[in-house]
Amino acid sequence: MNTTTMSTTTTQASYHLEGTMLELCSCAVSCPCFIGEDPDRGECFGVITFHLEKGEARGVDVSGLTLVNVAHIPGNALAGGWRSVLLVDSRAEEEQVEALLDAFGGKLGGPLADLASLVGEVVAVERVPITHEAFEANGRLEAEGMVEAAFMPIQSAPDGSTATLYGSAFTTVKGAPAYIGKSQRYRVTLPQHGMEWSFDGHNAIQTPWMMEYQP
DSSP, X not given: OEESOOOOXXXXXXXXXXXXXXXXXXXXXXXXXXXTOOOTTSSEEEEEEEEEEEEEETTEEOTTOEEEEEEEEOSOGGGOOEEEEEEEETTSOHHHHHHHHHHHXXXXXXXXXXXXXXXXXXXXXXXXXXXXXXXXXXXXXXXXXXXXXXXXXXXXXXTSOOOEEOSOTTOOSTTOOEEEEEEEEEEEEEGGGTEEEEOTTOEEEEEEEEEEEOO
16 A cells, blocks of 8 residues: 555544654664764664554554654754655554554644654655564564664673663653664665665664653
8 A cells, every 4th residue: 555645634632652763774873863963974864663562542542553764864853854755564454554644744743743843755655564573772673575674782881781872862761771783784675765775784773762642
């Protein structure tokens, strides 16, 4: 399924979403975008994945689903202007898809509207089987035929534990660490939308993530 328009619903409604955010991109380890600085190359080719362990939007249960934002970020991430393709878990029913797109598209207001304002253009929305097996920047991500990634944590702490970052620009759970890793393989294959790249050995970072809003 391919649709280039989101729901026209404009009514604000509540949401509560919890899970993890996983970012893979063209920046070196660790990604300067994550702390609000300019990307290494002056632009960033990224995949931002939201895996929802539990949550609801507009009263619709979206627990267990995954949404991926494949984005070309033309400069500083916080300056906006992202060009994005949204990949929605094919397991989602139509009602769940609409609720997710309304929430992440900013139509329900709140902090997700602020996040959505960074996207200048949503090129397309694709429904695709998504495999998300990631814990503390260790694991793999696959959106069938579109995104393929494997990554591992950077274990540079004196005790051999994973390196972490606190208080970043994209931290949404106060006091929660962002686990710093490196991609072993990172591929995006979306030539139909002008997005095709490969960056092995670059940034991978994962952090607990939570957004909620009650109008």
